[in-house]
């Protein structure tokens with residue numbers, strides 16, 4: 013259920029609706045929009061009578077949301093969500109490039125990577141301090157030491173840090189350093205971790221599980237929003253298929269599919285999405301052409317010596333080339349992106365009129 017407020021509704025009207033929702037034993041989610049505020053309701057096991065809210069001051073209408081995911085749905089919020097990461101807008105008009113190594117390996121390595129990312133016009137720095145590795149004998153990351161080196165790199169370059177939290181035990185520590193917390197593909201359905209991320213004040217980068225459907229992906233994001241954190245960026249990173257010419261199959265069609273169903277921004281990881289360096293740049297360009305809001309790409313000063321994922325990491329020169337080509341494509345499609353986002357907003361508004369379930 014969604015309670016849509018009139019454009020002129022004030023804070024007192026909004027508070028009154030929230031009080032009514034909480035009094036019924038449900039949770040309220042205030043969703044500010046360009047034209048009006050909406051209030052999402054979660055925690056109800058069955059349909060709620062729209063009459064509970066329609067008579068309250070400032071309420072325009074109460075509508076049932078037809079999708080199983082509510083807060084991430086465009087029905088709930090027609091406008092695109094823009095997530096700010098250390099002052100960088102993800103999901104706005106400009107594409108955002110995030111680069112850095114798979115793992116933080118040393119202070120020098122992350123500083124060199126950060127300088128390369130910055131020089132190429134990248135705005136965010138990635139690097140794992142806690143690594144979810146397939147083998148327990150592989151390098152597992154430098155833990156807090158790695159987080160400290162990331163903070164040093166931010167201090168020197170000004171780049172915001174994106175780094176992964178792999179469990180609830182270390183979440184708080186990661187949160188204290190990160191500008192954006194990554195939830196990896198293997199943890200996309202770790203519901204306690206998702207809920208913990210939902211109680212964070214920091215933005216979350218949620219990667220698609222390697223065999224998850226679009227619906228499961230959006231439901232995972234819904235876990236985070238349902239706890240009150242609306243700053244979620246989705247990330248396509250390839251799925252498992254029979255194909256063996258790549259590590260994963262990058263499913264770029266999910267970019268427009270997400271943009272129709274959800275207001276959340278979606279970026280693409282062509283590094284894990286292909287697993288092969290020679291395919292990273294072509295798929296990065298294709299991602300931008302497909303309308304992604306940005307990229308997260310593995311970059312290492314000397315990929316051949318990387319402790320993890322070197323075979324899919326770009327060197328600084330390749331990253332700079334990729335960045336230039338991506339910007340050229342984004343520039344070429346700038347008007348198309350603007351029109352598409354207007355149309356999506358319109359679709360969202362029209363979609364609301366045809367809703368029948370809850």
Ligand code: PEP
Pocket residue numbers: 114140144195196197198219249281284
């Ligand atoms: C990573 O970003 O280094 C990573 C492990 O990604 P994913 O969870 O997509 O495999």
Ligand code: MN
Pocket residue numbers: 114115284310320321
């Ligand atoms: Mn990696």
